[in-house]
Amino acid sequence: MSTTMTITPEPATSDGIGDKPVLRVRDLQVTFTRAGKRIRAAKGVSFNVRPGKMLAIIGESGSGKSVTVRALMGLLPPSAKVAGSADLDGQELVGLSDRKMRLVRGQEISMVFQDPARSLNPTMSVGAQIVESVRTHRTVGRKEAAERAIELLKLVRLPAPEKRFHQYPHQLSGGMRQRVMIAIALASDPKVLIADEATTALDVTTQAQIMELLVDLRERLGTAVIMISHDLGLAASYADEVLVMYAGQVVEQAETSELFANVRMPYTRALLEAIPQVSRPSHSALTVIGGHPPDPSQRIEGCPFRPRCVRATETCVTAPALLEHDAGHWYACWHPVTGDPREETES
Amino acid sequence: MSEPLLSVRNIVQEFESRGPGGVKEGVVHAVSDISFDLMPGETLGIVGETGSGKSTLARAVIQVDRPKSGSVVFRGEDLTGLSRKELKKVWSNFQMVYQDPFSSLNPRWRIEDVVAEPLDSHRSLSRQERRAKVRELLDLVGLDPDTYLRRRPMELSGGQAQRVAIARAIALDPAVIICDEAISSLDVLIQAQVINLFEKLRVELGLSYLFIAHDLATVKQVSDRVAVLYLGQLAEIAPSDRMYETPRHPYTRALLDSVPGLDPETGVAKRPITLPGDVPSPLDPPSGCRFRTRCPFAQEICAAVEPKLEPCSGGGFVACHFPLDDDGLPTNGHPEGAKAAMPA
Numbered sequence: 245m246s247t248t249m250t251i252t253p254e255p256a257t258s259d260g261i262g263d264k265p266v267l268r269v270r271d272l273q274v275t276f277t278r279a280g281k282r283i284r285a286a287k288g289v290s291f292n293v294r295p296g297k298m299l300a301i302i303g304e305s306g307s308g309k310s311v312t313v314r315a316l317m318g319l320l321p322p323s324a325k326v327a328g329s330a331d332l333d334g335q336e337l338v339g340l341s342d343r344k345m346r347l348v349r350g351q352e353i354s355m356v357f358q359d360p361a362r363s364l365n366p367t368m369s370v371g372a373q374i375v376e377s378v379r380t381h382r383t384v385g386r387k388e389a390a391e392r393a394i395e396l397l398k399l400v401r402l403p404a405p406e407k408r409f410h411q412y413p414h415q416l417s418g419g420m421r422q423r424v425m426i427a428i429a430l431a432s433d434p435k436v437l438i439a440d441e442a443t444t445a446l447d448v449t450t451q452a453q454i455m456e457l458l459v460d461l462r463e464r465l466g467t468a469v470i471m472i473s474h475d476l477g478l479a480a481s482y483a484d485e486v487l488v489m490y491a492g493q494v495v496e497q498a499e500t501s502e503l504f505a506n507v508r509m510p511y512t513r514a515l516l517e518a519i520p521q522v523s524r525p526s527h528s529a530l531t532v533i534g535g536h537p538p539d540p541s542q543r544i545e546g547c548p549f550r551p552r553c554v555r556a557t558e559t560c561v562t563a564p565a566l567l568e569h570d571a572g573h574w575y576a577c578w579h580p581v582t583g584d585p586r587e588e589t590e591s
Numbered sequence: 592m593s594e595p596l597l598s599v600r601n602i603v604q605e606f607e608s609r610g611p612g613g614v615k616e617g618v619v620h621a622v623s624d625i626s627f628d629l630m631p632g633e634t635l636g637i638v639g640e641t642g643s644g645k646s647t648l649a650r651a652v653i654q655v656d657r658p659k660s661g662s663v664v665f666r667g668e669d670l671t672g673l674s675r676k677e678l679k680k681v682w683s684n685f686q687m688v689y690q691d692p693f694s695s696l697n698p699r700w701r702i703e704d705v706v707a708e709p710l711d712s713h714r715s716l717s718r719q720e721r722r723a724k725v726r727e728l729l730d731l732v733g734l735d736p737d738t739y740l741r742r743r744p745m746e747l748s749g750g751q752a753q754r755v756a757i758a759r760a761i762a763l764d765p766a767v768i769i770c771d772e773a774i775s776s777l778d779v780l781i782q783a784q785v786i787n788l789f790e791k792l793r794v795e796l797g798l799s800y801l802f803i804a805h806d807l808a809t810v811k812q813v814s815d816r817v818a819v820l821y822l823g824q825l826a827e828i829a830p831s832d833r834m835y836e837t838p839r840h841p842y843t844r845a846l847l848d849s850v851p852g853l854d855p856e857t858g859v860a861k862r863p864i865t866l867p868g869d870v871p872s873p874l875d876p877p878s879g880c881r882f883r884t885r886c887p888f889a890q891e892i893c894a895a896v897e898p899k900l901e902p903c904s905g906g907g908f909v910a911c912h913f914p915l916d917d918d919g920l921p922t923n924g925h926p927e928g929a930k931a932a933m934p935a
């Protein structure tokens with residue numbers, strides 16, 4: 245499949261280790277048509293994911309995070325038009341027939357969602373659901389599949405796996421259900437595991453447990469993980485690389501430590517300043533920006549963040565391209581934040 | 592020192608739990624003997640994991656669900672002794688703001704009528720007075736009255752709808768606003784706006800808040816004091832600065848350790864330290880200290896004797912046999928604390 249591209253980021257991969265990306269997404273476009281309007285939900289998203297690494301996609305709700313990964317999974321409704329390219333270990337995912345996609349989905353690339361209660365079948369035991377998942381991907385007997393299921397439950401460190409095997413979803417806590425979902429997602433040894441807000445509904449203690457598990461699996465199995473979150477602290481704590489989305493576009497991208505140490509995009513900076521910190525004294529005012537993200541059905545002139553940006557000038561009427569301005573650090577902005585962050589809050 | 596606005600004493604709330612098919616499973620110990628005061632103009636944060644009893648406690652305080660036992664004294668009057676009719680009058684002093692603003696806004700009404708609803712049932716205002724009051728309220732919560740008066744809830748974003756819910760909550764000049772996860776489902780940038788709005792209203796209207804949330808950083812941001820709940824009991828209650836700097840209860844410490852940190856100045860992240868295990872069932876809470884099944888410092892006495900809430904160093908109260916010192920080590924002769932105290 246041929247694609248026309250203006251920019252081809254090779255995000256933070258030039259470290260020479262030779263880890264070839266397992267997934268290369270280029271200029272991914274997702275457009276919905278609803279009530280005669282064109283909704284451009286993803287507008288040329290590009291990124292790489294390498295084996296054993298975790299990429300975090302962050303951004304406000306509606307910024308196009310879920311749509312992007314659902315496009316990779318072939319999970320969008322028929323009303324969605326997908327263009328661009330997504331190369332999973334040599335196989336092009338964009339334009340794949342439903343039948344072929346079903347083989348890839350769950351097998352090579354799988355996904356865990358925010359609400360495990362809704363993804364699990366309430367009338368089936370946990371074990372039966374994992375066995376089913378094992379058997380859709382491999383031709384194995386019942387007994388062998390059951391053994392593999394127990395193995396998977398051990399892999400996700402579910403306490404008392406033999407007992408849990410026979411239990412139903414309602415008998416498990418939210419954290420345990422999410423472990424079961426991860427076990428199901430791992431049943432086929434996928435190359436890429438996507439966690440879409442997988443810990444958002446969990447308590448902070450359970451969230452830490454699940455993130456620890458994902459990080460550990462990534463290392464032990466060499467699985468590439470894409471985590472989607474609106475929580476910057478979570479991304480900063482666990483991900484190897486971070487990609488910030490705004491209005492369906494990637495606006496900033498770098499290795500995690502580089503990105504947060506040298507935030508360039510005014511949007512990322514605004515997010516960072518708006519999150520409450522346990523280290524801040526009580527009743528200190530948070531720095532906020534007004535406005536809201538643009539309506540995805542409206543055509544945007546220039547930088548999408550312009551109406552809310554404190555640094556905007558006439559130049560910003562022309563859309564800035566996503567470019568590698570600093571080594572391994574990509575951003576789309578004419579007037580990036582520089583140096584001392586305190587200088588910024590004055591302006 | 593001023594009198595507390597609200598004195599909550601020994602609240603107990605229990606529910607009968609039924610399994611599949613309505614079979615009795617046992618008693619859920621949702622709130623077990625919780626006491627606290629709320630001072631005028633104070634914000635008391637309430638944190639704890641899902642199911643720890645935060646919402647149940649709030650509902651018991653305002654008597655929406657009558658507690659099994661305990662008392663709630665508001666401005667010298669015990670609410671537990673009031674009839675439903677008497678309660679209705681008191682309720683205008685308490686307003687709740689919930690997580691999902693849309694669920695509390697009638698989708699068919701215009702914003703003007705949504706905000707005026709409490710005024711209509713408690714005050715007799717002329718049409719002009721009513722409109723003027725609604726305009727004033729919308730202004731106060733940062734919504735342009737000319738734009739929003741005629742809109743309906745469906746035409747609002749989550750953040751705007753939450754502002755409308757807040758405008759309605761302050762319509763009757765309440766003394767206490769109870770926020771039950773009121774900002775949990777909003778995006779960071781909107782969340783920050785609503786937090787700043789709560790702070791502005793606190794200063795301008797002298798409001799007191801019970802601020803329930805599971806996000807510890809948000810709670811720190813708005814609270815003077817914080818109460819930590821675990822399985823229906825108070826683990827610790829203390830001035831927020833002290834609690835977040837030097838947690839005395841091992842559970843408070845574990846909660847704080849679980850928060851992913853990110854220093855906005857340096858960009859350095861702090862990866863959480865995980866607390867293993869799950870919260871035990873409230874149907875059969877552990878004997879003695881309810882946290883003992885997950886506590887790294889548990890000793891024999893923790894299973895045998897329930898720790899009482901006691902004053903602790905630096906301010907506040909903690910329910911633990913071996914409260915942590917400023918270095919995070921257990922005190923009261925706990926073997927680990929004693930070991931560390933020994934000269935090398």
Ligand SMILES: Nc1ncnc2c1ncn2[C@@H]1O[C@H](COP(=O)(O)OP(=O)(O)O)[C@@H](O)[C@H]1O
Binds near residue numbers: 283284307312323
């Ligand atoms: N099935 C759909 N039909 C029309 N628009 C959609 C559909 N799914 C998502 N969108 C729109 O695409 C945009 C991006 O949505 P999404 O990817 O879910 O955001 P995020 O995951 O970042 O919160 C939103 O404006 C949303 O309304």
Ligand SMILES: Nc1ncnc2c1ncn2[C@@H]1O[C@H](COP(=O)(O)OP(=O)(O)O)[C@@H](O)[C@H]1O
Binds near residue numbers: 607621643644646647
């Ligand atoms: N009406 C009810 N009937 C039975 N159990 C209840 C009821 N309300 C709450 N509970 C139980 O009481 C405990 C505390 O719940 P809740 O107060 O909602 O916790 P939180 O708000 O901290 O998440 C939970 O175990 C919950 O399942």
Ligand code: SF4
Binds near residue numbers: 509555557564577580
């Ligand atoms: S390009 Fe201009 S408007 Fe856009 S983020 Fe940069 S400074 Fe702001």
Ligand code: SF4
Binds near residue numbers: 841882893913
């Ligand atoms: S009383 Fe014992 S088990 Fe409970 S928190 Fe204190 S040390 Fe831990």
Ligand SMILES: [Mg+2]
Binds near residue numbers: 309
């Ligand atoms: Mg999403």
Ligand SMILES: [Mg+2]
Binds near residue numbers: 646647
């Ligand atoms: Mg609750």
